[in-house]
Amino acid sequence: MSRDVQAEIDQLVKANPVVLFMKGTPSFPMCGFSAQTSSILQACGVPYETVNVLADPDLREGVKLYGSWPTIPQLYVGGKLVGGCDITRELYQRGELEPMIKAAAAPPA
Amino acid sequence: MTMQAWIEETLARALPGAVVRVTDTTGGGDHFEVDVLASQFVGLGMLEQHRLVYAALGDKVGYEIHALGLRTRVP
Numbered sequence: 001m002s003r004d005v006q007a008e009i010d011q012l013v014k015a016n017p018v019v020l021f022m023k024g025t026p027s028f029p030m031c032g033f034s035a036q037t038s039s040i041l042q043a044c045g046v047p048y049e050t051v052n053v054l055a056d057p058d059l060r061e062g063v064k065l066y067g068s069w070p071t072i073p074q075l076y077v078g079g080k081l082v083g084g085c086d087i088t089r090e091l092y093q094r095g096e097l098e099p100m101i102k103a104a105a106a107p108p109a
Numbered sequence: 110m111t112m113q114a115w116i117e118e119t120l121a122r123a124l125p126g127a128v129v130r131v132t133d134t135t136g137g138g139d140h141f142e143v144d145v146l147a148s149q150f151v152g153l154g155m156l157e158q159h160r161l162v163y164a165a166l167g168d169k170v171g172y173e174i175h176a177l178g179l180r181t182r183v184p
Contacts, residue, residue, distance in 0.1 A: 033178075070168075071163075071171050085178075087155045090180075
């Protein structure tokens with residue numbers, strides 16, 4: 001049965017309020033942009049799911065198609081693409097990222 | 110033509126009137142900081158602004174252009 005990567009990604013981003021597709025892991029990031037993005041999420045103090053695309057080449061290409069975004073890392077909050085490292089950093093600096101993440105991570109009222 | 114010049118020309122052509130600044134951050138021709146100020150970004154969110162730049166640069170992004178730090182601004 002061939003793999004449906006797009007469905008897998010869709011399930012991942014819908015099942016977790018905050019998902020970061022990155023190169024490596026938060027403790028062993030393999031790229032500067034991925035390291036920066038995960039440390040920003042760390043600073044927000046809310047649990048987040050990470051996916052190491054280096055461990056899964058199909059997923060690495062699949063997520064570029066899924067988000068129509070050509071680079072990694074990719075941050076998804078509430079099932080929607082927020083952006084890569086630049087946008088995540090800019091939103092964080094403007095104080096917009098933390099409330100967005102906390103709202104997505106909050107249990108439905 | 111260097112990759113830096115190619116990026117500058119490609120973005121100037123794709124976004125007429127834009128102010129484009131490209132910095133080769135390592136001197137190796139594949140890690141760049143790009144700052145684009147363009148009227149075409151007005152009314153677009155950051156995601157869409159960045160997508161316009163990525164669309165102009167095409168499939169070089171993530172390959173010949175290994176790392177691209179992007180900053181988009183409106184006049």
